[in-house]
Amino acid sequence: MAPDKAGYSEGERTCGLIRPFSNSRIGLKPLCAAVPSERSVRVAVIGLGYVGLPLAAAVASTGANVIGIDIDLEKVKVVNTGQSPLRGHEPGLADLVKEQVSTGRLRASLEPTAASGADVVAVCVETPIDPTTHDPSYKALKPALAEIAPVLKRGALVSIESTLAPGTMEGVVRPALERGSKRKVGRDLYLVHCPERLTTGKLLHHLTELPRVLGANDAISARKALAFYARFVKAEIHSTDWTTAEVVKTAENAYWDVQIAFANEVALISEELGVDAYRVRDLVNTCPYRMMLIPGAGVGGHCIPKDSWLLVSPAVQSKPELIPTAREVNDFMPRRMARIVEEALAAAGRKIKGARVAVLGFSYRENTDDTRNSPAKTMIQELRRRGADIAIHDPFARSERGYAVLRDVKAATKGADCIALVTAHDAYRKLDLKALGRRMRHAALVDGRNLYAGSDVVKMGFVYRGIGKGQF
Ligand SMILES: NC(=O)c1ccc[n+]([C@@H]2O[C@H](COP(=O)([O-])OP(=O)(O)OC[C@H]3O[C@@H](n4cnc5c(N)ncnc54)[C@H](O)[C@@H]3O)[C@@H](O)[C@H]2O)c1
Structure with a gap:
């Protein structure tokens, strides 16, 4: 032929x-x-x-x-x-x-x-x-x-x-x-x-x-x-060729990192202005050729957080600025989560020092056991620095030094003052929040993955806050 x-x-x-x-x-x-x-x-x-x-x-x-x-x-x-x-x-x-x-x-x-x-x-x-x-x-x-x-x-x-x-x-x-x-x-x-x-x-x-x-x-x-x-x-x-393949791989992950950072920055702006970043995103995406990503509690895993740095590695003399700045924005999100936990506790009438925070999700990605560079770790460190007592739950991730992971969500949330949801595991979508809330000392919930409808959670008696959320 x-x-x-x-x-x-x-x-x-x-x-x-x-x-x-x-x-x-x-x-x-x-x-x-x-x-x-x-x-x-x-x-x-x-x-x-x-x-x-x-x-x-x-x-x-x-x-x-x-x-x-x-x-x-x-x-x-x-x-x-x-x-x-x-x-x-x-x-x-x-x-x-x-x-x-x-x-x-x-x-x-x-x-x-x-x-x-x-x-x-x-x-x-x-x-x-x-x-x-x-x-x-x-x-x-x-x-x-x-x-x-x-x-x-x-x-x-x-x-x-x-x-x-x-x-x-x-x-x-x-x-x-x-x-x-x-x-x-x-x-x-x-x-x-x-x-x-x-x-x-x-x-x-x-x-x-x-x-x-x-x-x-x-x-x-x-x-x-x-x-x-x-x-x-x-x-x-x-x-x-070799070098093009190296640039393609690191650029495709840096691309994602930058897009997520944009969504996170819009979330931070939305929080300040008291509007819902997820609603903003839906409406932005009604404009042709806009595909804004979802903001959240942070970016983890072995790849995205380091591949941006590999792309702008010392071999590149021109000192790129956008990609490192995006990294900073995404690295800030788990610390922002910790700050929102403190705000939610205050709204529920509890100081963060000595408060018990139940962290739901230790792996960086939903329904996996992968904890590498998990934003949960940064948030937990920040909460501990502020004096909180932490209980961690995850259905898949294993315990690591300094992070004991519980498998029983009731045990993790019993007597807690606040729930901080970091990972969107499917198991968390089906939680009976009302029942969990009854066994908590204070009922506050910080949603880092837009997993719940805030108004429903408030009706169950919780103080509800989240990344990219206005006041409820
Ligand atoms: N995890 C992902 O989703 C993913 C996706 C795309 C690309 N990558 C890239 O692929 C590579 C591997 O990632 P991963 O997630 O599989 O890492 P990993 O940590 O899960 O696996 C690496 C394995 O290599 C082993 N190892 C280390 N040194 C060794 C040696 N000298 N001899 C034999 N084994 C050795 C480690 O013990 C480990 O089991 C990385 O460069 C990563 O950026 C990962």
Whole structure:
């Protein structure tokens, strides 16, 4: 069949790999022929966290032989018993892990040497920032690269799925792999950056259904990676170079951060003016091309709070201002929550010093167990600083040092002076607030996620306040 105007053959058009923009630097054209029909590919996944575990299980389900490597003994043990170490609602994941471990296609190991002989090595370790300077901290990535480099076989493909600050592939990853493996990238070792886009609560769905951006600086790496990702990604895979992929990933999360900060700033203005920010948002969005996001008690998780900083990392000399300012606005929201709790307590006739505050929600995201950078932690610290006594409830998140998490919402709220709702877990939508209120010492409720209709809560005898809310 003759190629179309864009130069794609019929086969290429129907194989699902055609990109709306192609990469001029490497001149890549997607080829169905690059998708291997053989199913015995050996894959090593480094880091079995929220990204690595679903990836390992999904790849194993395509018939690949997968070894997951992690430094966390507990995770390795749990996976090898056929269970998922992740809690919360992760549709399909626990079953897939069980199935793939039972077939023997998925195993976990503490040993980096278990990656030797792998055709594909996917690196999925965490990439945090330094909490003080906000600079990228590759304290997990660098050791992971140093450990796997010596066992990489000739012709292996390494895909970095972790999120990276622009310039890291060229400045950190390539030299570390070449030094440790004594191989040359693009000649006898192949390297791509294929950042993950998934979100907790939808891990498997996002892994297979979302389009991917694939950064490669040479055509062979790109073709090998396309063949690998086409095994389980059903959406388009857009080819580009390393640095563009780094900027795309961090920019898509910084974009979200800035949009949320805008909504939060409107919420702060609305509170001051005594209007409801959620009603404001609904009306703003009646204007064409406006898509204002929802304000709330703060932004958490491993990704959004640090990816903005990765984008404006030291490699960028021009000192961006908008993105760091958005970070500041979003970081302020849990402290604003603490201030509103103090105001609600005062309206209920209670000083914050010695007051008992029941915090509903410890994970950063609804219906998950993920507490990384949770705004609940900042709010709790701020409330404790003001003298409050805290009880924390969460249906999924586990206790951490300094944060004992209760599973029983009645126990957490009994004798409390105020409820501070931080996470919109489904379980909180169904609470019998009236019954809880009767067992509280003072009935005040601060709604950080617009979960309740304020007028209903007031009718139940509560003082009701919230992020972006006027007075009730
Ligand atoms: N969580 C998400 O929703 C998400 C989404 C998109 C991108 N990302 C990015 O993906 C990367 C991983 O995120 P995550 O949420 O899976 O992190 P995670 O903390 O859940 O998992 C990382 C895992 O790597 C392991 N690890 C650390 N050093 C190791 C080493 N030397 N060898 C082997 N294992 C090692 C850790 O023990 C941990 O189990 C990050 O860069 C993150 O920004 C995460």
